[in-house]
Amino acid sequence: xxxxxxxxxxxxxxxxxxxxxxxxxxxxxxxxxxxxxxxxxxxxxxxxxxxxxxxxxxxxxxxxxxxxxxxxxxxxxxxxxxxxxxxxxxxxxxxxxxxxxxxxxxxxxxxxxxxxxxxxxxxxxxxxxxxxxxxxxxxxxxxxxxxxxxxxxxxxxxxx
Amino acid sequence: xxxxxxxxxxxxxxxxxxxxxxxxxxxxxxxxxxxxxxxxxxxxxxxxxxxxxxxxxxxxxxxxxxxxxxxxxxxxxxxxxxxxxxxxxxxxxxxxxxxxxxxxxxxxxxxxxxxxxxxxxxxxxxxxxxxxxxxxxxxxxxxxxxxxxxxxxxxxxxxxxxxxxxxxxxxxxxxxxxxxxxxxxxxxxxxxxxxxxxxxxxxxxxxxxxxxxxxxxxxxxxxxxxxxxxxxxxxxxxxxxxxxxxxxxxxxxxxxxxxxxxxxxxxxxxxxxxxxxxxxxxxxxxxxxxxxxxxxxxxxxxxxxxxxxxxxxxxxxxxxxxxxxxxxxxxxxxxxxxxxxxxxxxxxxxxxxxxxxxxxxxxxxxxxxxxxxxxxxxxxxxxxxxxxxxxxxxxxxxxxxxxxxxxxxxxxxxxxxxxxxxxxxxxxxxxxxxxxxxxxxxxxxxxxxxxxxxxxxxxxxxxxxxxxxxxxxxxxxxxxxxxxxxxxxxxxxxxxxxxxxxxxxxxxxxxxxxxx
Numbered sequence: 001x002x003x004x005x006x007x008x009x010x011x012x013x014x015x016x017x018x019x020x021x022x023x024x025x026x027x028x029x030x031x032x033x034x035x036x037x038x039x040x041x042x043x044x045x046x047x048x049x050x051x052x053x054x055x056x057x058x059x060x061x062x063x064x065x066x067x068x069x070x071x072x073x074x075x076x077x078x079x080x081x082x083x084x085x086x087x088x089x090x091x092x093x094x095x096x097x098x099x100x101x102x103x104x105x106x107x108x109x110x111x112x113x114x115x116x117x118x119x120x121x122x123x124x125x126x127x128x129x130x131x132x133x134x135x136x137x138x139x140x141x142x143x144x145x146x147x148x149x150x151x152x153x154x155x156x157x158x159x160x
Numbered sequence: 161x162x163x164x165x166x167x168x169x170x171x172x173x174x175x176x177x178x179x180x181x182x183x184x185x186x187x188x189x190x191x192x193x194x195x196x197x198x199x200x201x202x203x204x205x206x207x208x209x210x211x212x213x214x215x216x217x218x219x220x221x222x223x224x225x226x227x228x229x230x231x232x233x234x235x236x237x238x239x240x241x242x243x244x245x246x247x248x249x250x251x252x253x254x255x256x257x258x259x260x261x262x263x264x265x266x267x268x269x270x271x272x273x274x275x276x277x278x279x280x281x282x283x284x285x286x287x288x289x290x291x292x293x294x295x296x297x298x299x300x301x302x303x304x305x306x307x308x309x310x311x312x313x314x315x316x317x318x319x320x321x322x323x324x325x326x327x328x329x330x331x332x333x334x335x336x337x338x339x340x341x342x343x344x345x346x347x348x349x350x351x352x353x354x355x356x357x358x359x360x361x362x363x364x365x366x367x368x369x370x371x372x373x374x375x376x377x378x379x380x381x382x383x384x385x386x387x388x389x390x391x392x393x394x395x396x397x398x399x400x401x402x403x404x405x406x407x408x409x410x411x412x413x414x415x416x417x418x419x420x421x422x423x424x425x426x427x428x429x430x431x432x433x434x435x436x437x438x439x440x441x442x443x444x445x446x447x448x449x450x451x452x453x454x455x456x457x458x459x460x461x462x463x464x465x466x467x468x469x470x471x472x473x474x475x476x477x478x479x480x481x482x483x484x485x486x487x488x489x490x491x492x493x494x495x496x497x498x499x500x501x502x503x504x505x506x507x508x509x510x511x512x513x514x515x516x517x518x519x520x521x522x523x524x525x526x527x528x529x530x531x532x533x534x535x536x537x538x539x540x541x542x543x544x545x546x547x548x549x550x551x552x553x554x555x556x557x558x559x560x561x562x563x564x565x566x567x568x569x570x571x572x573x574x575x576x577x578x579x580x581x582x583x584x585x586x587x588x589x590x591x592x593x594x595x596x597x598x599x600x601x602x603x604x605x606x607x608x609x610x611x612x613x614x615x616x617x618x619x620x621x622x623x624x625x626x627x628x629x630x631x632x633x634x635x636x637x638x639x640x641x642x643x644x645x646x647x648x649x650x651x652x653x654x655x656x657x658x659x660x661x662x663x664x665x666x667x668x669x670x671x672x673x674x675x676x
Contacts, residue, residue: 011205011220044223044325050311075672101307104298 002036002151003055004144007062007095009043013126014070014119014133017063017140024141035152045098052102055110057151059144060095063119063133070120071132073140075147078112113147115140164190167638178614178653180630180644181492187634192627194614196495199466203481206604211237211574211596214604216328218592221606224267226325227260227317228585229606232592234330235420235427235581240596241332241573242428248560249334250422254437255347255553256317256327257419257583262546263310264586265509268652269540270295270306276649277397281642287397294393302390305361309354316347316550332574334566344558348551355547364389367544375523391540398533407532407647409629410504413443413511414612416453416591418584419549422556437549438516438584442500445530450515455582455591460607461497461618464490472619473499476593476605477578497618498607506530506625507588507612508651510538513545535650574599585609587652613651626651 004025008018022040025031031038041048052058064074078099095114102109117140120130169180183191202221206214215237219230231253238245277291278300285291294302314324320343321329329336355367363370364386373382383392398404417440424435442451459473468482481496499505510530513521521538528534578595588609595603615624623631629647 042223042326046307047311047314047325050315100298104304105308 001055002057002059002148003039003051004036004059004061004148005039005041005048005051007041007043007045007048007060011127013121013123014063014066014117014129015043015122016127016129017117017119017133017137018061020129020134020137021061021141021144024137025144028141028145036148045095046101049098049101049105049107052098052110052112053107057111058113059147060112060114061140061144062095062114062116064116066119066122068118069132070118070130071136072118073136073143074114074116074118075143076114076116078114115144115147167635169638169641169644178648180641182630182635182638184635187636189630189633189635192623192630193464193492194495194616194624194626196493196614199483199485199494201481201483203604203606206594206601209601211594211599211601212332214592214594214601215330215332218606219326219328221608223325224264225260225585225587225590227257227321227327228583228590229592230327230330231257232581232583232585232590233594234332235583236579236592236594237332237581238427239429239432239579239581240577240594241569241575242431243332243569243573244426244428244567246334246564246567247422248339248557248563248565250420250425251553251556251560252320252335252337252339252565253330254419254422255550255557256321256329258546258550258553259313259316260324261584261586262543262550263313264652265539265543265546266306266310266313268586268649269536270302271297271310272652273536273539273646273649274394275300275303276642276646277401279640279642281640282401285397285400287393287400290393291397294390302361305357309357312350312354315350319343319346331566333569334564336566338565339557339561341558341561344554344561347554351547351550351554355551358543358547362390362540363544364392367548370541370544371548374519376520376527379520379524391537394540395533395537398536403536403646403650404528404531404533406633406643407535407629407650408530409627410506410625411445412500412503412505413445413514414453414500414505414507414589415442415512415515416440416582416584416589418512418516436584438512440582441515442505443511443515445525448526455580457501458591458607459499459502460605461499463497463619464616465493465496466491467496473497473502476591476607477580477595477603479593479603479605481605493614493616495611495614495616496607497615497624498612499615499618504615504618504622504625504628505612506651507609508535508539509542509586509588510535511588512584513538513542518545532646532650539652588612610651610653614653 006018006022008016010016010019025038039051117133117136120132164183164185166183179195179197181193182189214233215230218233219226221229274295275297278296282288294300317324321327359366373379383395386392417436418438419436421435421437424433426433440453442453459475460479461473462469466485468484470480514525524534576596580593582591590609591607593605613625617623630644
């Protein structure tokens with residue numbers, strides 16, 4: 001299975017990014033289909049391990065901690081390997097922790113790609129995203145869908 | 161005269177939005193201000209919305225205990241609407257709540273609390289190597305096993321409720337998904353290996369044998385006879401560093417009662433019959449006296465909170481949550497100060513089980529007093545009884561397959577009024593108070609378990625439970641306040657269930673970058 005997994009909190013300004021990309025993808029495609037599914041995973045990456053372990057490939061969509069130009073879109077491959085541990089509480093497990101958890105459990109990591117956008121504002125209980133991040137929703141949804149189609153067109157997926 | 165100095169201790173490592181401000185004299189804490197530094201505002205989000213929206217919205221209050229919030233809201237609506245609930249629905253609700261509580265107890269105990277035994281400050285302790293072998297994050301054997309089993313537990317909520325977290329399968333009058341034998345069997349297949357693991361590894365014996373341990377002497381024998389069990393090793397490590405001597409706080413314990421008794425449950429005003437599988441109540445530690453619980457005795461104070469002051473305490477049905485941030489005043493937190501009968505109270509697994517009649521914990525409490533160790537031990541061993549209850553709940557569901565799982569309410573039954581829902585979440589007593597006017601939510605107040613435990617001072621200046629629990633504690637190193645961390649962690653703090661972001665620890669290889 002291939003999954004596009006969107007993370008985010010619609011109540012926290014730019015952290016809502018993944019949620020709005022999820023909504024855009026719902027409009028752009030038919031889900032689930034024979035080869036892929038679209039999932040909104042909220043704010044709980046540790047529990048998304050249940051999804052990750054069933055997938056060959058996962059495309060993750062999420063906002064990124066702001067330290068660069070707000071609205072900057074980055075497409076990255078998540079690499080297998082050791083991850084530093086500095087979590088705060090069970091309420092704050094991150095995608096990094098989810099990857100570490102899979103490794104600790106001896107689970108095979110799927111191929112993982114991350115499409116993120118640099119956040120500007122993380123204001124609590126704000127229903128409005130910043131303009132830069134709002135503008136990134138449609139392009140990221142289009143990019144995620146393009147990546148999905150590209151992966152599906154690879155021979156190994158069509159065969160296996 | 162000794163000098164008094166004030167230090168701010170950042171407890172971000174323990175809980176995201178928590179700080180402690182401590183007044184210290186001669187190296188000992190003489191006053192404390194527990195600061196919740198994030199405004200949540202769910203009460204405001206609810207105002208003016210359709211009454212039933214609260215069920216969906218409050219399941220988003222928390223990413224760990226959303227089932228508990230949803231359950232609490234639905235109970236409040238059912239009280240106002242005099243809704244009868246079929247026994248099958250109550251069994252399903254209880255089962256999902258139990259699964260959520262068990263995963264929370266396991267995760268907090270072994271992903272958060274016990275890793276602190278691996279802190280470098282304990283490098284000289286004899287247990288340090290063994291603590292790392294068991295509890296080191298992502299490496300220790302117990303840590304890795306809990307990652308796996310806690311995830312599996314939550315699949316039970318998904319089986320009966322469609323998803324976890326933030327489920328929405330409860331509605332006034334029942335649950336929306338019809339239970340069947342397949343769901344029961346699938347859930348049992350998840351539970352059997354978890355019970356076996358818990359018995360073999362955590363307890364060192366069967367749950368039935370464990371539940372026959374009824375007093376301090378029997379517990380000492382169990383620890384001696386099962387030295388390799390996690391319960392025994394946790395106890396020995398805790399006592400070695402004095403966790404059985406610190407952390408006592410409020411002298412009142414509070415429980416709203418765990419798991420509605422499906423056969424004795426009618427949530428309908430004057431006709432109410434409400435009993436729980438684990439009974440509600442209040443326990444006075446000083447007087448060693450069990451008391452009946454009366455929700456009308458709850459009040460919230462905001463004298464030291466960043467909310468518009470309304471004088472003395474108010475019952476949550478009349479409560480107000482109007483933000484009034486002023487960093488230059490003597491107010492210091494976004495948390496309110498709940499009080500029971502004008503007294504500070506603590507809540508959590510220890511309170512729940514002592515009030516519910518757990519003879520072992522009552523004996524340990526009588527003999528050793530309230531402490532970090534006992535509070536955390538209570539959380540670990542609650543999983544044993546929760547797993548047993550879950551099997552009983554599945555039996556109850558199996559016996560009722562085919563019976564109604566929902567009794568739909570006609571529109572005319574959805575009247576205006578005020579009501580409340582009370583429940584035991586993983587962290588303790590959780591309450592929602594709601595008033596409906598013209599079908600819309602006119603007021604909504606939530607008191608979470610952590611609101612009780614992390615309470616600031618009240619209108620009379622009486623400190624909250626955590627604040628009390630650190631008084632008299634020596635602080636050797638404010639930069640590594642390990643003991644304060646132990647105390648706060650023993651309550652499974654929950655001040656934030658909020659932002660999630662990609663962080664900088666994720667190891668990635670850039671494919672492309674572009675701005676707009």
